[in-house]
Amino acid sequence: MECQELHIPDNPQYRELKRIIEEYRNVPGPLIQVLNRAQRIFGYLPREVQLYVSRELNVPLSEVYGVVTFYNFFKTEPVGKHIVNVCLGTACHVKGAQRVVDALANELKVEIGQTSQDGFYTLSTARCFGACGLAPAMMIDDEVYGRLTPGKAVEVIKEFQKNETNQN
Ligand code: FES
Numbered sequence: 001m002e003c004q005e006l007h008i009p010d011n012p013q014y015r016e017l018k019r020i021i022e023e024y025r026n027v028p029g030p031l032i033q034v035l036n037r038a039q040r041i042f043g044y045l046p047r048e049v050q051l052y053v054s055r056e057l058n059v060p061l062s063e064v065y066g067v068v069t070f071y072n073f074f075k076t077e078p079v080g081k082h083i084v085n086v087c088l089g090t091a092c093h094v095k096g097a098q099r100v101v102d103a104l105a106n107e108l109k110v111e112i113g114q115t116s117q118d119g120f121y122t123l124s125t126a127r128c129f130g131a132c133g134l135a136p137a138m139m140i141d142d143e144v145y146g147r148l149t150p151g152k153a154v155e156v157i158k159e160f161q162k163n164e165t166n167q168n
Helices: 012-024 031-042 047-057 061-070 090-094 097-108 150-167
Strands: 082-087 121-126 138-140 143-145
Touching (some): 012 047, 031 047, 031 061, 047 061, 082 097, 082 150, 090 097, 097 150, 138 150
Antiparallel strands (some): 082 138, 138 143
């Protein structure tokens, strides 16, 4: 798709992004800041938003794409309410972390980096978050869960979701 063909919906999110781009227009090297603010507005950076930023800042799309893919805090897929981060570092790997990931992916019906249909969980992986003594380990947001088996990991995410649903 050419930038000129980009159809921008006239909605508050794009109006806010436009305002931010105006704010940063004369700042040197504004791309990362603008993308960061765009991600806060949209929750992630879909292709349309990348095209819009490229066009409005007059920066080649390849440069926008390069920045988005280089920094892993930029997301190109919608992010769920909670992040399930399974460690695939060495200690966790040798204790079966891959089977834990596979079980979670199967349970949530997603691949790594994707979000469950209900928007509750995004499945992600990491390289050691310093809980090697608890291998294999995963985090849900900031909370560590260790000594997992595939079955236990699935139980943890079910229980977590049940508790949160009951609280609301
Ligand atoms: S290798 Fe998994 S927490 Fe360190």
